[in-house]
Amino acid sequence: MLAVIATLVLGTSVSSQYLSSYNVLSLGLSNGEIAIMCLPLALIIITGEIDLSITSTLALSSSLLGYLWLHHWPMPGIILTVLVLGGVLGAVNGLLVTRLGLPSLAVTIGTLTLYAGVAEIVLGSTIVSNFPSTYTTIGVTGFPHTDISYSAVFFVVLAAVFGLVLHGTKLGRSIFAVGLNAEAALYSGIRVKRVKTGLFVVSGIVSAFAGVLYTFRLNTAEYDNGSGLILSVVAIVLLGGVSIFGGKGSLLGVFLAVLVFAGLQNAILLTSFPQDATGIVTGGLLLVAILLQGGALVEKLGRMSVRAKASRT
Amino acid sequence: VASAAARSVGRPHALKKGLKVFVVPKNLGNSYFTTADSVKTGGALSALKALGESGAETSGTTDTPASQLPVIQADISKGANALVISATDPTALCPTLKRAMASGIVVVTYDSDAPTCRTLFVNQATAQGIGDIEVQILAKELHGQGQIAIVSASASDTNQNTWIAYMKQELKSYPKMKLVSVVYGNDDTATSTTVTQGLLSKYPNLKGIISPTTVGIAAAAAVLDTAKYRGKIQLTGLGTPDEMKKYVQDGTVQAFALWNPADLGYLAAYAAVELASHAITNAPGQSFVAGRLGRYKVLPGHEILLGAPFVFTKANINKFNF
Amino acid sequence: MQSALRGVAPADSSPVLRLEHATKAFGAVQALVDGSIELWPGEVHGLVGENGAGKSTLVKMLAGVHQPDSGRLVLAGKDVTLPSPAAARDAGIAVIYQEPVLFADLTVAENVFMGRQPLRSGRRIDMRAMVKKVEELLGELGVRLDPGRIARGLSIADQQVVEITKALSLDARVIVMDEPTAALSAFEADRLFAVIETLRQRGTAILFISHRIEEILAICQRVTAMRDGRHVLTEPAGTMTPDDIVRAMVGRSLVQRDEGERPRPGSPVLSVERMTREGVFVDVSFEVRSGEIVALAGLVGAGRSEVARAIFGVDRYDAGSVVVEGARLRRGSPPAAMAAGIGYVPEDRRQQGLVIEMATSTNIALASLGELRRFGFVRRAAERRFATDWSARLQVKYSRIGHPVSTLSGGNQQKVVLAKWLARKPRLLIVDEPTRGIDIATKNEVHRLLLELADEGVAVLMISSELPEVLRIADRILVMREGRLVKSLPSAEADEETVMAAATGQLAASGS
Amino acid sequence: MSTLVQSEPSLQAGAAPGSARHLVDLAYRFREHGIVAVLALFVIATTAIQPRFLNSSNIKFTLLNATIFGFLALGQTVVIVSRNVDLSVGSILGLSAYLSSAYLADHPGTPIPLVFALGLAIGLVCGMVNGAVTALGRVPSLVVTIATLYIIRGVDTVIVGGREVVANSLPDSFLSLGTSTIAGIPVITIGSVVVIAAGAYFLRNFRSGRELYAIGSNPDAARLAGIAIGRRVFGAFAFSGAIAGLSGVMWAAYYGTIDSTAGTNYELQVVAACVVGGVAIFGGSGSAVGAAVGALLIATISQALYVLGISSFWEQAIYGLLLLVAISLDRAIALRLTSALRKRSYQQRAA
């Protein structure tokens, strides 16, 4: 929260343009997909797992979208297919993690490579950029009657949905329970594997949706769309106070972290601050955030390791 | 040339001063663009400085539209008068560039064009010229025969793909030269190295490699720089003289081509200032004097041509420093 | 106080370790108000007290894990501070914690010698010497355990053996054992007592904590009782009766409730038929009727918990069937078992029964969220009311129901688990070691609860390693050995000998 | 991070030490043998299709490409066994590669060992920062090293500022490290193998090495055993940083052209090498040798794909697939052995 205010103040003080409507629009435009992917990732991290493959899911969805468009499929059909594909990709992750019991960090490093590779197979050196302008306007204009970009609107809506589910429903309670102690969750009748698999599927679908937005926004489908973004997504979620060990975090935190991240990047762009140093600022912020949480963490870690020990022995 | 520069500077009333001109290379930290843009090398920013404009180099850190786009948007927010830009991906950038043009900003592309959404393109060399000369250099070295391969950047790179298409066309004139493979090093040193090694292992009879990208050719040269391959496999492509000096001097590479990137940036900046000052328009036939480079004319298609690519060899390479 | 301690000290030596008037607070919780203890060489000293009395906190001070806020620690006549576990170890104090803490990925030998491995030239570890030393120590204990084996998968008893070996290898002057028998069956506990006796004869001072008062009286020379973080008394064990100890712990005598007539069991609620999980249990068949308490007895590792887990669906089974009230239960699905009316209080409450970092209220409601929803959203107020209601019924003691359940003492945590399942109004309640690590007063309450449930017509399947408990409240006793059900007898016909004999296989022929 | 519910082998240890122990040992050793077997299988299959795969220059290329990852995997193993992870290694490599080679370019007479020392020192400083923040702040290393990944790369790009070090400005004696061979084996490979062997020996035979495993296996127990956790974890990160620093110098010698992008995206590949090599991602077990073999397997796979002439579009997908197959296979074998073990020990008990 403090960070958000600090960012806004910093932003406005360095550039009078900061809060101009055009800038607010482009701010949302350039970070929308990353922001959207943060939501399911936050839930997955709260269950104690991780999904590093989401940016490759984005790439593969983008490629498939382009490929099918080249083959004259109707656009609504394409979008549906792409979302289904996203679900399948997520299910593959989920099944490998829950059925084979593989560590999700390892699995999704694998699928990060695999999905990006399949994207390359699908589209190869082809670049598709003749999408109808009805769709690609989302990259140029704001949501009707507002100056907010489409992806920002989608983000806000999805964030509300994810927030309600996580903090208000039985499923949300289960997600926390699974992250804190999967065994106790199992003994309480929570379908641990199904919850995890389900979240991976949702993560896949949402990432595929992000892929669709990304493609339309840039009016370009190519195989390496979104590559190299994964650690930014993880960084934002962690900045939002989600514990990498699972069981702790709030969607509000993630939401604010997204604002901070977007605002900060934008503020840096608007100043003559050397852009090479964006990483220094982002990393520094993450470090400070984690150290501030650290006080409480000292004790938490102790308890956690008891849990980790017990679940391993 | 010197007197031309003197003349253009001596005509200050025609060009506005204090214009905000942003130079947007594909990405930052890329030595080719650093050469094209920086003051030290006599690139775009040196031209802007000389003309009394306020210039800055801005871009993302990776060579993608997703990283370049927010920068362009920020530049627009910052009140740019002109953008000098190398487009990572024309279709992705076009809506934003069109918006910029609609609000009166001059958009000059250099190095990599965005044909439908710029005021003027400063072309370093025609795509055909580049494709042809590389095949010709290699053909001369191989006496027109043998297996050859191409080490490109990324598979989705428009520039590369156009050049490769022209190379294939030119290769038809050398029926005994056979293109066996095109591999992609993603403009990454390590990947380019691995793919080059793969070519050597896969094709024991390989005689020549073309790498039309500065990262690729340097990496390939480092792989070939052993007694085993030196002089037995010929390498050419587009490279910078500094990176290639060692390999030209020790005989790993005989000749490669490039334009002077600093001149390219310098010319693009000049054109942008001329346009933003309304001293010229982008109509074909308009002409202006670009400082030390002399007079240039706008060609059909709203572009200016820097000149033919320059071929670097052992005899001349030491004269260059970029 | 001090004079009281001295009054019962053996005359021929001086104490090795003395803690005087130690206090310790964790935030608002005053865990220890007046912790005092005196340990003498060649003596086993028992420490008793209710859950949360501060026993483990006291132990952790001797171990260098916690430092007293005030008070003195005197080692061989000198005032000392123990800033770290390493310092305690170097001072000759070895501690076997309430829960074994082993390195699962490392070998038994490495577990014993971690941080103190014997070295050879160049400061390299001398593996061979290390293994040899551990073999010797295990030999002394009369235990067969391979020093080169990875610790992962060791039974709890064997884990205790490793901890004891570690203590032996230290040549410790003082060995502290925090509830070492809680997880052991009588058989294994006897093995441990033999070891303790050997150590005692060698002149080691031993502090022994247990909730089993018979044990304390059997092996200790002196007993200290604590209540609410205070030292209450220290007396020679020989002069005390079980009731004296209980009174010291609880502050009053426990009235042994008369159980009265049990109603006749009704129709079968659970029928297990020829259930088999390969490598774990074979051909297990039995029934539990409504209003009946059936106990599963046996040694640790006999497969009782595994049977319960298979019924509840946490584990799968390979053959056979489970029928609940006439309907066959889908295997491998706890939600299906719950829907069929089964509740399961698992044996490890911290790991399986509770999400220890979640609020007490959340834990109680965790298995009943389905009923607490409106339009798909959990109603927080309703959840809190629900939890408060059930914890009142079970007399759970907490400071705030919204605080993490980890802040509750062990006995109250156990009640929370019970509340969580009772709230679902089960037809069949499986309770696995419901009184493990629970003080005697709370234990009585748990027993009362189970009997009441049965009176209300609930079928109860109880697993317990404590024979007196089994004999006291079960209607029928099933004995398991090595994965097989070997004997079934009404509790009226059972006594400790017959059950032990069946469990250890000495009278296998007379079984089922 | 994960709290998977797992049924672990239930073995009555007291019952039958002999044969059961054998199986357990096998299961644990198989982690490395398995990966060696997979590697051998892969080489044989590839060679059967394309005999040139085993020619000397291809072996040299494969070893060269495996070297830097294998070396980085040594540092990463030390960190991972202590239940941490170091994602900043790619950035450290990049910074060290540029600074050390730029120094050499500016001071052409510098003896090469001094250049390595410089790289090591740069890496060491970065690693010490990681270690200090993780150990003193007691915060998860994954988060810390993602942050330093960004910070160090940012520092690197600011320092480099679009310049680069080119081969021509580096002495031949330095560049030849990356190309010259002894008995067909590249010099930097030999150097790395020596260091990896020393590292593996250290992890196995020294108290501080074993203590890292203890920490990773059970941090609570480690604290109770009097192990100085903070100091050991700090040491592990410092070591990993130093290794990454040295790798930077090797990178510079091998590739010859150094800008601010050296080592980008290496972190996940290094972790992948460790995982494929049997290092448990949650600490406590695994060996540096296994990790190095993992790196070799990965390099072999990607080299094989080129040599087999598989379309470069397919390369990445196949590589990802093989990665998944490798970890799944490892897991499947472990599960099989566990259940075999369970049945066996039961039969023994029953008998």
Ligand SMILES: Nc1ncnc2c1ncn2[C@@H]1O[C@H](COP(=O)(O)OP(=O)(O)OP(=O)(O)O)[C@@H](O)[C@H]1O
């Ligand atoms: N780290 C801690 N933080 C907060 N409170 C604590 C902590 N450790 C112990 N307590 C509290 O201190 C009191 C004494 O706990 P202790 O573990 O010493 O009891 P005990 O006598 O060993 O009980 P049991 O028989 O259940 O093991 C309890 O109320 C407990 O909740």
Ligand SMILES: Nc1ncnc2c1ncn2[C@@H]1O[C@H](COP(=O)(O)OP(=O)(O)OP(=O)(O)O)[C@@H](O)[C@H]1O
């Ligand atoms: N042969 C064995 N060797 C090692 N561990 C075992 C063995 N059999 C069972 N165990 C472990 O001991 C624990 C208890 O075993 P199980 O649940 O089968 O028996 P139980 O009779 O319920 O024992 P307990 O009294 O401990 O609950 C389980 O976690 C199981 O994994």
Ligand SMILES: [Mg+2]
């Ligand atoms: Mg206790």
Ligand SMILES: [Mg+2]
């Ligand atoms: Mg049990």
